[in-house]
Amino acid sequence: MTGDRATVPSVLTTQRGDGFSFSRKIRMAQYDRMKVLNTMFDVGLVPVFYNKDLDTVISIIEACAAGGARVVEFTNRGDLAYRVFADAIQHIIDRELDVILGVGSIVDAPTAGLYISSGANFVVGPLLNPEVARVCNRRKVAYAPGCGSLSEIAQAEELGVEIVKVFPGSEVGGPAFVKSVAGPCPWTRIMPTGGVDASRESLQSWFDAGVACVGIGSNLVTKQIVASGDFGALTAKVREVVGWIEEIRGRKSD
Numbered sequence: 165m166t167g168d169r170a171t172v173p174s175v176l177t178t179q180r181g182d183g184f185s186f187s188r189k190i191r192m193a194q195y196d197r198m199k200v201l202n203t204m205f206d207v208g209l210v211p212v213f214y215n216k217d218l219d220t221v222i223s224i225i226e227a228c229a230a231g232g233a234r235v236v237e238f239t240n241r242g243d244l245a246y247r248v249f250a251d252a253i254q255h256i257i258d259r260e261l262d263v264i265l266g267v268g269s270i271v272d273a274p275t276a277g278l279y280i281s282s283g284a285n286f287v288v289g290p291l292l293n294p295e296v297a298r299v300c301n302r303r304k305v306a307y308a309p310g311c312g313s314l315s316e317i318a319q320a321e322e323l324g325v326e327i328v329k330v331f332p333g334s335e336v337g338g339p340a341f342v343k344s345v346a347g348p349c350p351w352t353r354i355m356p357t358g359g360v361d362a363s364r365e366s367l368q369s370w371f372d373a374g375v376a377c378v379g380i381g382s383n384l385v386t387k388q389i390v391a392s393g394d395f396g397a398l399t400a401k402v403r404e405v406v407g408w409i410e411e412i413r414g415r416k417s418d
Contacts (some may be wrong), residue, residue, distance in 0.1 A: 208409040212381040227395040229263035231402025253283035297323035334359025339373035
């Protein structure tokens with residue numbers, strides 16, 4: 165371990181029946197679990213997106229990082245998405261980018277293991293799966309499952325989850341739900357996704373309710389920005405959102 169980063173990668177050599185051998189890289193997370201969780205909390209924003217084109221993926225990640233969002237979630241939505249993800253991780257390593265990339269939309273343990281071996285620094289899901297929690301815990305990778313009730317949140321915390329994803333945020337009760345949970349369970353850390361807008365008003369309501377951070381998808385990484393290739397606009401919007409969060413929390417230094 166060097167600083168907050170782990171050493172990557174190791175190499176697995178496989179011998180085929182015809183005598184031909186080949187190697188493939190087996191990765192581990194670049195960042196330890198505590199660094200990931202603390203960064204999520206400190207920044208307060210996790211941009212969420214999917215795209216099948218590697219160059220576009222890299223542009224989105226770099227734009228978010230330039231805007232101050234140091235934790236980014238790539239969702240497992242398309243065919244062979246893990247290959248795009250692995251290549252994006254390699255780009256981050258090669259360029260030594262100051263960004264923590266994780267994976268979302270994970271619903272089962274085998275898929276979680278696939279992405280962890282591809283270098284995922286954290287795993288997010290739309291639902292709670294105890295087997296995914298166990299896989300992540302074995303590798304000390306942060307897991308944020310989607311929960312829609314206090315009972316599910318409690319179960320997730322019993323499985324070692326530090327930041328619980330509330331999904332879909334607006335449908336389960338919005339900021340009022342978060343505030344209600346904080347009454348009996350003030351130790352719970354919540355990241356709502358779905359129903360969070362990239363506006364000061366929306367952010368104000370969620371952070372006033374007590375969220376640890378927020379996940380924002382297409383309201384931030386919009387179809388228009390991706391279609392136009394105007395990633396400078398994405399950087400500017402991310403910077404604005406991060407600035408609003410700092411102001412709402414009373415952390416703005418200037």
